[in-house]
Structures are given as structure tokens and as C-alpha cells.
Amino acid sequence: MSPRSAVIRRTLAAAFAGVGVAVVLGPVAPAQAIPACRAGYQCTYTYYSSNTYETVVGGRTLFCDGTSDTFGATSRWLRFTTAQCNDPF
Template identity: 65%
Template sequence: MPRRKLMLRRTFAMVAAAAGVATALVGPASPAQAIPVCKAGYQCTYIYYSSATFETVVGGRTRFCDGTTDSFGITTRWLELASAQCPEPL
């Protein structure tokens, strides 16, 4: 086998082994959780917390019935959704 081909094969093997070790050390990724969708005709408020204890609010976002939004703070992976049906237009 030519020297160049042997070097490429060894390099590829080392990269593949390093990737395998890195994956084993990090572990499998946890499944992503989808952000709840705000249904049409509802006002929705997303409340973001600092941790899984859901004790400290760090941010929030509201989508009002007229389509405008207001937000504060930061978003995190720990959130709750509160929604209320919009009134019928006059």
C-alpha cells in the first residue's frame, strides 16, 4: 500500500476514534422539548424559570389577542404556558 494512502487511512481512523470517545464522554443528547404553541384566538403568556424547581421567574413573553407581543428578561428551557381565549370582536 502506498505511504500516502496508509497515512490517510491512519488519520481517518484516529479522527473516527476521537469522535467516538468524545461521544461516549458527552453521552447521548437528551430529546428536545417543543415550546408549546399558542392557539389562534388565544392570548398566551410564557413564563420562564431559572431551574427545574420552577421557583424563580427570570423572563416572560405575552402574545396579546391583537397580535402584539411584550417580553422581559431571558428565556430558558424551563417554562410554563398560561393561555386565555380572546373575546369575540364586536
């Protein structure tokens, strides 16, 4: 086998391997935006370890008075909840 045909063979093998990986993994879903907290609401972001949403790994709460509390880590599995703030007037 000539050196040129060896290079062509390796190039084709790499190309087909890349196509095989793309076929196995399938299309990649677009990233979901993290919801914004609207004015006048208390918002809680709870992050989980997997798509079973059983084990909490972190979270963040944005309180009505403008303060926040954060713990743990973030992940791709997020639950977002809101509660309307009471009007003090």
C-alpha cells in the same frame, strides 16, 4: 516504548475517556418544541432559572390584539399558559 505504540496508547486512552463521559452523562433527551400560540388565544410563556420553577428569569405574552410584551431571558424551564380571547362581536 516505540513512537507507534505511544500513539496507539494515547488514541485508546482518548477513546475510552470519551466512552466514560458518555456513560456518566447518559442519553441526551430530545429538545422540546416551544408551543405555538393558536389564533384566538392570549398566550404567556414564563421562563424559570431551574427545574424548581421558583425564580422567573423572563417571559413573553402574546395578547389578543396582536401585540406582545417581552422581558428578561429565556431558559430551558418553560411554563406555557393560554386564555381564550373574547369575541368582540
